[in-house]
Amino acid sequence: MADEAEEGNVGLDFEANLGPKSTAVVWGLSIAALVFLILRVYCKFRMSRGLWWDDWVMIAAWILLLADCILQSYTTSLGFGHHVYAIDEDILPKLGLALNFSGTFIVLAAAWSKTSFAITLLRVSTGWLKHLIWFLIATINLFMILSAIFRWNSCKPIEKSFDRTIEGTCWPEKPLLYYDIFSSAYSATADIVLALLPWQLIFSLQMRTKEKVGVALAMSMGLFAGATAIVKCAQLPTLADGDFTYTGTSLIMWGAAEPAVAIMAGSIPVLRVLIKEAHSSAKKYRQTSQERQTNIMGTSRRHEPNTVVVTASRSSVLRKPGGDGDSATGDDRSEKSILGAGKILRTDAVAVEYHDRRDIEDGYEMQDIAGSRFDNSNQGRD
Incomplete structure (x- = not known):
């Protein structure tokens, strides 16, 4: 009998374990998303804007x-990542319950992370675009x-949905699988x-083309979230695989990647x-370094960047009092006597300062874009 059991186990890999890999990936994605989220909240308070609904929805996601991530660590401890035949049958119901919660x-994290960005776009949209965004918000949450x-x-x-040993009935697996693929x-x-909508919104604003492209590209990063969702769709058939505890690790990783990338x-x-602040600080540092170098070189006159010095000179030759063409007043003659009789030129310097527009721009955030659209609409009415 022992020999027959050994023969039945030939070709089975009881040592294979993808659980630690999937857990590390899921936690890595979660930490990366947290870093971006913390920086997002910091920027909002840095600009004294506070948090809005889109921020709270993203925090919830x-x-x-x-x-x-916590459940993924728990399922790994139960044996997720091993082949199903390598897991104790008594543990499978616990594992199935944890996977259902996970x-x-x-799914909700993916829906809410997309909803957050859609709410952001609502602040700068009008007309049919606003109706389209509301439609996407409603349908995404409904389907997910x-x-x-x-x-x-x-x-x-x-x-019975997580413990197949219990008596009962279940829906056919294929329709459920097809629906999951459809919703994904x-x-x-x-x-x-949602990633393409900002291009239509932003290019209607009165901004420099370079700035428009930068903002539009920044707001189009949702394309990467869409790409992860497509890859996740390709992994969904593993749900119907009899060895999901092993083959489903890829689906778990891509499932976590979708909301993480969206965040x-x-x-x-x-x-x-x-980025704007870092660029401005670097520019000021370079200017300070140039000024310090100028002082070391002993230059008597420093010209600030973006400063134009216009110099006007005139001859200050003295004429004898009462001479021909003498129309100078007494004060003028005293001034000219100090300057010297025609030997020193009097120079008047006028400094005209200006600021480059790029030095005062601190980036376009959603509120700024919304304000620009409002101003444009008012100009159209006038």
Whole structure:
């Protein structure tokens, strides 16, 4: 009998474990998203703007991502990452329950991270664009929340959805799988649409072309979130795989990547303030270094950047009092006597200072763009 059991195990890999890899990836993505989120909040308070609904929704999305990370660590400790035949059957119900919660959290995190960016766009949109964004917000949340509900409601009793040993009935697997693929594909499409909308919004503003392109590119990072959603779609068939505890690790990683990338992409437009400040600080440092070098060289006159010095000179030759053409007053003659009779030229210097527009621009944030659109609309009415 022992020989037969050994023969039955030939070709089975009981040591294979992808759990630590998937856990490390999920935590790495969560930490990266947290860094961007902290910088986003810092920039908001740095500009004395405070937090708005889009910020709170994004914070909630990251909290759900964190919950998924914690559950991922727990499932790994239960054996997730091993082949299903290498896991104790008594542990499988616990593992299935944890995976159900993990899937629910990650689906909601993906929906809310996209909703956050859509809410941001609502602040600068009008007319049909605003209606389109509201439609995307409603449908994204509807489809994704239904996907999370079906994960629990597909079996009666509910316990059978994570413990197949319980008596009961479940919906056919293929329709559920097709719906999950549909909702993920729709989520990816929404990401792409939301990433392209800023181009139409921003290029209607009165801004320099270079600045328009920079802002539009920063607000189009959602394309990467759409790309991760597409890859996740390709991994969804592993849900129906009988060895999901091993083959599903890729889906877990890409599932976490979708909201993490969305959080980072949605924060990048706000982080342009830090880039502007860093550029301005570097410019001031270079100017200070140039001034210090000028002082060391002993130059008596320093010209500030963006300063034009206009010099006007005139001859100050004295004429004898009462001579021909003498019209100078007594004060004028005294001044000319000090200057010297025609030997010293009197020079009047006038410094005209100006500031480059780029020195005073501190970036376009959502409120600034909204203000620009409002001003443009008022000019159109006038």
